[in-house]
Amino acid sequence: QVQLQDSGPGLVKPSETLSLTCAVSGYFISSFYYWGWIRQSPGKGLEWIGSVYHGGSTFYNASLKSRVTISIDTSKNQFSLKLSSVTAADTAVYYCARQYCSSDSCPGAFDIWGHGTMVTVSS
């Protein structure tokens, strides 16, 4: 059974860097899937942050691109998110998810999600 476990600090100070990790179990991260980060501000909808492929290919939301780095560590079977220069607007639940890939749809839907980590930006 594939499981994603996201982890990281629940409180980050303004202007600092938010760092989260998503550990994948039950599946090799170097297989044919993308891996993504999505966030949800309190009471709001889903916002895609970015996605990474095990070969190193990354896609980022243009609105966050200057502050986001998503990386993958195949040796630890995990992937990570770094968001720099955070402000209160970055307060949200951050989800990691596996992004489905097929021959005619890649990257596609997010088929497995982590439980989410609530990150509050506050001094």
Place this chain on the structure above:
Amino acid sequence: SYELTQPPSVSVSPGQTASITCSGDKLGDTYACWYQQKPGQSPVLVMYQDNKRPSGIPERFSGSKSGNTATLTISGTQAMDEADYYCQTWDSSTAHVVFGGGTKLTVL
């Protein structure tokens, strides 16, 4: 930027059919998928590639697409289906994942 438009809310009586739409200028050229999210929980994929149902999703959930509008249909809606529903697609021209704004389904 590319947007997917959903109605903010849809209401349905138990046992009736609920339809949630998702419109986007390029949706006719790409696949749509749908997520269900209940309060305090992570989203769950309920439909992918327009009309494919993941394992474990009840048969009362179905998907379709006509032109630039995708529709998630729930037949025989149950109280447990009350949730927020989001559509999503991949915009290959900008290499972006795009989510709709979400629809709150109320089962009255």
